[in-house]
Every structure is written in structure tokens, then in C-alpha cells.
Amino acid sequence: MSKSLEIFRFKYDKYSKLDTPTLFMNPGFKTVTKAVEETICNVKETLKVKANIRAFVLPDNTFAGKFNAMVSKNNDILFIGITEPLLRILDNKELSFVIGHEIGHAIFGHVEIKNEYENLSSQCREISADRVGFAAVNDISVAASTIHKIKYGLKHQNVKFSIRSLMDWVKNPLKNYSTSHPIDSLRLESIIKFSMSKIYKEYINELSYVFENNKLDKLIYSKIKEQILHE
Amino acid sequence: MNWKEFTNNTAFFLVFTVGYYLFEPFCTNIEWNYRSKSYKYCNYDGSDLFWYFLVYSLIVFALFRPVAKRLLRAFTGEGKSISSKEYNHNTSKKTRKVDNNNLPPTWETSKNTNFDITKIISEEADEGSIDHSRFLKALFRVFYFIAESDGKIDPKEEDVMDKHIYKICRRSMENQSYVLYSLGSIKKEIKDEKKRLLGPEVHIIKKFIANDLSHLNEVYESIVQCITADKILDPRELDILETIDSVFNIKENEILLNTRDSVILELETDQIFIYYKWYFKILKRQGLVEKIKKYFNNQYIKWKTLEQSQYDHLIMKSIKIQKIIFNLRRDI
Numbered sequence: 001m002s003k004s005l006e007i008f009r010f011k012y013d014k015y016s017k018l019d020t021p022t023l024f025m026n027p028g029f030k031t032v033t034k035a036v037e038e039t040i041c042n043v044k045e046t047l048k049v050k051a052n053i054r055a056f057v058l059p060d061n062t063f064a065g066k067f068n069a070m071v072s073k074n075n076d077i078l079f080i081g082i083t084e085p086l087l088r089i090l091d092n093k094e095l096s097f098v099i100g101h102e103i104g105h106a107i108f109g110h111v112e113i114k115n116e117y118e119n120l121s122s123q124c125r126e127i128s129a130d131r132v133g134f135a136a137v138n139d140i141s142v143a144a145s146t147i148h149k150i151k152y153g154l155k156h157q158n159v160k161f162s163i164r165s166l167m168d169w170v171k172n173p174l175k176n177y178s179t180s181h182p183i184d185s186l187r188l189e190s191i192i193k194f195s196m197s198k199i200y201k202e203y204i205n206e207l208s209y210v211f212e213n214n215k216l217d218k219l220i221y222s223k224i225k226e227q228i229l230h231e
Numbered sequence: 232m233n234w235k236e237f238t239n240n241t242a243f244f245l246v247f248t249v250g251y252y253l254f255e256p257f258c259t260n261i262e263w264n265y266r267s268k269s270y271k272y273c274n275y276d277g278s279d280l281f282w283y284f285l286v287y288s289l290i291v292f293a294l295f296r297p298v299a300k301r302l303l304r305a306f307t308g309e310g311k312s313i314s315s316k317e318y319n320h321n322t323s324k325k326t327r328k329v330d331n332n333n334l335p336p337t338w339e340t341s342k343n344t345n346f347d348i349t350k351i352i353s354e355e356a357d358e359g360s361i362d363h364s365r366f367l368k369a370l371f372r373v374f375y376f377i378a379e380s381d382g383k384i385d386p387k388e389e390d391v392m393d394k395h396i397y398k399i400c401r402r403s404m405e406n407q408s409y410v411l412y413s414l415g416s417i418k419k420e421i422k423d424e425k426k427r428l429l430g431p432e433v434h435i436i437k438k439f440i441a442n443d444l445s446h447l448n449e450v451y452e453s454i455v456q457c458i459t460a461d462k463i464l465d466p467r468e469l470d471i472l473e474t475i476d477s478v479f480n481i482k483e484n485e486i487l488l489n490t491r492d493s494v495i496l497e498l499e500t501d502q503i504f505i506y507y508k509w510y511f512k513i514l515k516r517q518g519l520v521e522k523i524k525k526y527f528n529n530q531y532i533k534w535k536t537l538e539q540s541q542y543d544h545l546i547m548k549s550i551k552i553q554k555i556i557f558n559l560r561r562d563i
Contacts, residue, residue: 029528058536059529070535081532119543181539 005047005107007199008131011217013108013124029056029081039092040080043099043136051106055080055099057087067150071102073111078103086150093137094146100136104129123182123224127190134191135203143191147184182224190220244291244298251287367414369435370395370450371421373475376429377457380467384422387460392418395453429471433478444486451479451487455494464495464502469509482514482522492530500551511559523563531556 032055040053058068058081066085071078080102082095090098105111110125134143181187194200196210211219291299371392378388396414403410440446454475458468472491481487495506507530514523534556537549 058532068536068539070532072531072535122538 004203005049005104005132005135007203008104008128008135008194009108010124010128010131010220011214012120012221013128014121029059031056032082032087035092036082036087036095039095040099043096043103046096046136047100047103047132049103049107051078051103052076053078053080053103055082057081058083060084069098069102071105071111073106078106089149090146093139093142094149097133097137097143097146098150099133101129101133103136104132107132119228120224123228124221126181126187127220127224130187130191131194131200134194135200138204140188140192140195144188147187151184183227186220186223186227189223193220239297241298241302244295244302247290247295248287251290252283363439364417366435366439367399367417368421369432369439371418372424372427372432373429373436373454374457375421375424376427376432377454377468377471379427380471381461381465385461388457391453391457391460394456395450398449398453429474430478433475437478447479448486448490451475452490452494455491459494459498462498462502464498464505464509469505473509473513482517482519488526496533500548500555503552504555507555507559511562515563520563527556527560 036055040055043049044051044053054077056079058070066083067089069080069082069086071080073079080099082098086098087095105125108125108128110129130143133146134140137143182190193211193216197213197216198209198211199213201207201209374388374392374395375384378384396411396418399414400410436450437447440450455472458464458472476482476491479487481491496503498506507527510526511523514520514526531553534549534552538546540546540549
């Protein structure tokens with residue numbers, strides 16, 4: 001697993017030593033198409049990840065919605081599962097963001113079975129994973145449209161969509177919001193600010209930056225806490 | 232050779248017959264002549280023949296009755312018939328199960344040499360002969376068998392039955408109140424029965440709806456709901472479920488398996504643990520290691536994706552069950 005991406009870890013995403021294998025080998029699920037496999041190869045190349053990745057289509061009987069993806073691990077093999085409806089609505093770049101995001105979870109050791117659930121730590125993990133996802137596409141509009149599509153399951157053409165309007169939603173207009181992920185506006189804000197951070201600029205060999213790493217992480221963390229308190 | 236074998240032997244009978252007709256006329260028509268002091272043979276008339284035959288018949292009746300009967304049948308060509316006593320002895324066990332109305336009358340059976348009692352029994356067990364009423368009775372018997380497994384009929388379990396009755400009524404093309412009334416009376420009739428069997432009734436259900444998958448799924452869902460109605464899976468209920476699953480061949484039917492899971496996974500975490508352990512043992516006993524892996528992979532993914540639920544209690548449940556699955560996989 002790539003160690004260079006470890007630098008993207010959100011400061012408040014506590015490191016987990018546990019790395020329990022959670023899925024049996026040969027999961028016995030439907031494998032993805034060649035096009036998806038090619039996208040995975042491209043993401044691996046972009047992120048310089050050498051992991052053995054096997055992707056499959058999540059069975060229909062999953063509980064958590066139509067548009068979902070997950071990652072699991074067995075020894076050094078990563079299993080990435082994506083639901084069929086999600087595969088249908090995403091284009092190649094958006095799919096790269098999702099795959100990058102899931103690889104991020106695996107890099108940061110989020111695949112272990114947790115002992116307890118806590119909103120705050122779960123949301124911090126998502127911030128870390130989003131950073132890897134963004135690094136896989138290096139395009140804010142792709143990250144924004146992917147988050148939007150996963151949330152609402154709508155195709156880009158069918159809905160008027162702008163990054164600004166997404167950013168303006170301090171609280172999500174939908175009542176039933178996932179507590180494991182930060183709200184969309186916060187996720188997007190975090191990605192945008194990360195794209196201007198010192199750590200990311202150094203990663204893409206650019207000199208100018210806007211945000212210091214520690215200050216950025218503190219800012220995002222305070223916003224996550226504020227959001228959880230408002231819920 | 233004892234006396235019985237002697238009288239049953241055809242050869243002896245034939246020797247006796249030939250001997251009788253050769254020597255009897257000679258013996259019976261010899262008279263003692265006092266004058267010449269010697270035996271004298273005299274001619275016999277027709278009335279003597281009658282007496283010979285009468286005496287012969289009496290001897291045969293007394294000594295060679297079985298042989299005579301056998302030979303008589305062979306000559307008349309009637310074949311082997313059986314006495315009413317023998318018939319009753321051979322078929323007494325089978326006829327108990329068969330409706331007497333389906334048996335042909337006795338005067339017909341004696342004429343019809345091709346009559347076969349086993350044919351009627353096989354027709355009775357054939358799926359074609361299971362009508363809708365018999366299927367419903369079987370279904371209610373299964374429901375009540377499950378409900379009574381813990382000693383008493385729970386109102387929640389009866390609720391499941393009533394919901395199923397309501398579903399049947401809604402689907403019915405006939406007058407719904409009439410259907411509801413007739414189903415209610417069948418249910419009452421079954422409830423009053425004292426003894427119930429599970430296996431044969433489940434077989435009747437399976438035979439009746441085996442080809443109608445959606446109906447099969449609906450019935451199976453109601454049965455599982457009846458089992459989980461009290462929110463507790465006790466060992467007796469799990470035994471019943473195993474019997475039902477083996478009849479419905481659930482390990483080959485993904486749809487039914489998903490139906491069962493969707494009902495049972497609504498229960499509390501400790502009950503789900505019991506359920507997983509029970510199913511794990513069944514699969515392991517059958518040596519289906521690949522099936523165990525596939526099943527628990529599927530389950531793991533279900534619960535893993537539920538981690539992204541909007542409800543905290545579901546996320547907590549998901550994490551707990553992931554651990555259970557992880558511990559179970561160590562036992563393979």
C-alpha cells in the first residue's frame with residue numbers, strides 16, 4: 001500500500017492499528033466490467049498504489065440505499081464493491097473519485113471492524129478518504145458532481161447543479177441525512193480547501209498554497225463538530 | 232410326508248382317481264355265489280355309475296379338497312382369485328388411508344382382474360389431487376404447529392395468520408366476504424384439531440405451489456413471520472424452520488433465502504446471532520464450506536453498507552453484527 005498518500009490523513013482521523021480481514025476470499029459476487037477495471041488501473045497509476053484490487057458489483061440486497069460503495073480487505077487484497085445503480089449514473093472520472101475514495105479508506109486503515117460507533121470519528125475518516133479521491137481526479141467539479149449524484153441518484157443532465165449552491169447548504173435540506181458522512185457542503189468545502197493546501201500543492205509539485213495543513217484541519221474539524229451539535 | 236401334504240399333492244390325487252375308477256366297478260359288482268362257493272362278476276347298470284361318482288365325490292371332498300379346487304380352477308380358466316379374507320388381510324393397512332368412496336364396489340372388483348389398489352393410493356398422493364381447500368388446511372396446520380411449539384398460541388402469531396388470510400381475500404376474484412367467511416371457518420376447524428403433523432403438511436404446501444414462485448415466496452414469508460412473531464427464536468422454532476427449509480429446498484433458492492433473511496434480520500442483535508449460528512451449523516454439517524463463505528460475505532456486505540445509515544441505532548447494530556460474522560468465520 002502506498003505510504004506517500006499517508007500524508008493526506010486528516011489530523012483528527014485517529015490512526016487505527018487494527019486491520020482485520022473482513023471478507024472471505026473469492027467473494028462470489030458479480031465482477032465489474034472491463035471498463036471499470038481499466039478505470040481502477042488508471043486510479044492505481046495516478047495514486048501510485050500497488051495494491052491488488054478486486055472490484056465487484058454489490059448484490060441488490062444491500063441495506064443502505066441504491067447508490068453506495070464499500071471497501072473491504074483480506075490480507076493484501078482490497079475488495080471494492082459498488083452498487084449497480086451507482087455504476088450506471090457515474091461517468092469514468094466520477095467513478096475514479098469513488099474508487100480513489102475507497103482506496104483512501106483502505107490506506108488509512110478504516111476497513112477494520114470498529115468497537116464502537118462515533119459520528120465525529122466516522123466523519124473525520126470520510127474527510128481523509130475524500131482527499132485521496134480528489135487526488136485521483138484532481139478536479140473539484142468531478143468531486144462535487146460525484147458527491148451530488150451519490151446523494152440524490154440523479155444524472156447530471158437532469159438537474160440544475162452548481163458548486164456554489166451546494167456549498168451554500170449549511171444544513172442539508174433533506175431531513176434524513178447520513179450521520180456517518182459530513183454534509184455535502186462541508187465535504188466539498190474540505191476538498192476545495194485541501195486543493196489549495198500546502199500538503200496537496202507539494203504533492204503535485206506546485207509552490208504556491210493558501211492553507212497551512214494544521215490550520216486547515218483545525219478549521220474543518222471545528223465545522224464538523226459544529227455540524228454534529230446542530231443535528 | 233405328512234397327511235396334509237399328502238392331501239394337497241396333485242399326483243396322489245390323480246393316482247387315487249385312476250385307481251378308483253379302475254377297481255371300484257370291479258369290487259362293487261362282484262357277488263359271492265353260495266352255490267359255487269366263488270366270486271362271480273355281474274354287469275352293472277346306469278344307477279351304479281351315479282353311486283360310484285357320489286362316493287368318489289365324497290372321498291375327494293373329504294381328502295383332496297385343495298387339489299380338487301386347484302384343478303377345477305385350472306380347467307375352468309378363472310385364474311387365481313383371492314378370498315375376501317385374504318383380500319382384507321393384504322390391503323387392510325392401505326385401505327385405512329384410502330377414501331372408501333374411491334374403491335370400486337365389490338361386484339366390480341371380482342370381474343375386473345386388472346384392479347390395482349396401489350394405483351388409487353398413488354393417485355391420492357399425486358399433486359393433482361391436492362385441491363385449494365386441502366392446501367389451505369395444510370397451511371393453517373403449519374401455522375398452528377408453529378404457534379403451539381412454545382406451548383400457547385400467541386395473539387401475534389394469529390395476527391400473521393389473519394394477515395395471510397387477508398392477502399388471500401384481496402387476491403380472490405370471488406366475493407371477498409364469502410372467501411373471508413370460508414377461510415375463517417377453515418381456520419377455526421384446524422384450530423380445534425388436537426393432533427398436528429408438520430412434515431406431511433409442508434409437503435402438501437410445497438406440492439401445491441411449487442410452480443408459482445411468487446405465491447411460494449409469499450407463503451414462506453408468512454411462515455417465517457409466524458416463527459419470529461414473538462421476536463424470539465427458540466430452539467424448537469429453529470427445528471421447525473429447518474424442516475420447512477429442507478422441504479422448500481431453501482439452499483438452492485436465493486429468493487426464499489433473502490426473504491427469510493429480511494424477516495429475521497429485523498430482530499434484535501442477540502437473536503440474529505442465534506440465527507447465524509444455527510444456519511452456520513446447518514451449512515457446516517452439510518459440508519457446504521463455499522456456501523458458508525458466500526452467505527457470510529453477503530451478510531457482511533449488507534451490514535457494512537448499513538454503517539452509512541442515517542439512524543444511529545442501525546449503525547450500532549451493523550457494527551455489532553459485523554463482529555459476530557467475523558467471529559463466526561473463525562470457526563470454519
